[in-house]
Amino acid sequence: MPKKDIFSSLAIGELCSWFIVIIIQNLKLAIPFWWLLPIVFPLLCLAGLSAAYFLAKKFPLLYQMAKFILVGGLNTLIDMGILNLLILIFGIATGFFFSVFKAISFAVAVTNSYFWNKFWTFQHKEKTGVEEIGRFLGISLAGFAINVGVATLIVNIVGPQFGLNQKVWANIGAALAAIAGMTWNFVGYKLLVFTVKR
Numbered sequence: 001m002p003k004k005d006i007f008s009s010l011a012i013g014e015l016c017s018w019f020i021v022i023i024i025q026n027l028k029l030a031i032p033f034w035w036l037l038p039i040v041f042p043l044l045c046l047a048g049l050s051a052a053y054f055l056a057k058k059f060p061l062l063y064q065m066a067k068f069i070l071v072g073g074l075n076t077l078i079d080m081g082i083l084n085l086l087i088l089i090f091g092i093a094t095g096f097f098f099s100v101f102k103a104i105s106f107a108v109a110v111t112n113s114y115f116w117n118k119f120w121t122f123q124h125k126e127k128t129g130v131e132e133i134g135r136f137l138g139i140s141l142a143g144f145a146i147n148v149g150v151a152t153l154i155v156n157i158v159g160p161q162f163g164l165n166q167k168v169w170a171n172i173g174a175a176l177a178a179i180a181g182m183t184w185n186f187v188g189y190k191l192l193v194f195t196v197k198r
Helices: 003-027 034-055 061-090 095-121 130-158 166-193
Strands: none
Touching: 003 034, 003 061, 003 095, 003 166, 034 061, 061 095, 061 166, 095 130, 095 166, 130 166
16 A cells, blocks of 8 residues: 555544544543544554555455545544534534534535545546636535535424434534535546546
């Protein structure tokens, strides 16, 4: 496995672990040994990518998919981590400001997504041009609408279910929104943004 991929998977794991810590703190979850996450999580990411690297000898697309999953996981945790940090700081987990917080967290995550996916997942070597950025922004804005729309629908319209409190429900809404947005983004990035010209 290339050294760049080893270091990238460790960096992704480290970043993910700190966003998980923010989520744990905001939700006041009693997770034993949470402080081990910055050590263990990077190693798990490396192990997962290593397994995909070996399996890719029979299924070549698997390695790229594993990279996308790692980047998608990081994007999701950036999205949810920043959202939880804003909820923790301002004490607001519903209403108009929740939607503003969600928009901010999504914007940071999608910016991160562009750089990781362009240069690492899809290894798109072509110079970044106006057309590529336009396609990326178009796909991302649609993903943004899906992400924020699904989160807002679940949190503000459906509201907490199953006896869950507002903060936990806000995270469930954010997680489901991230899945919907990530699915849209993968298809769009793969087919329309980071395509290889022949």
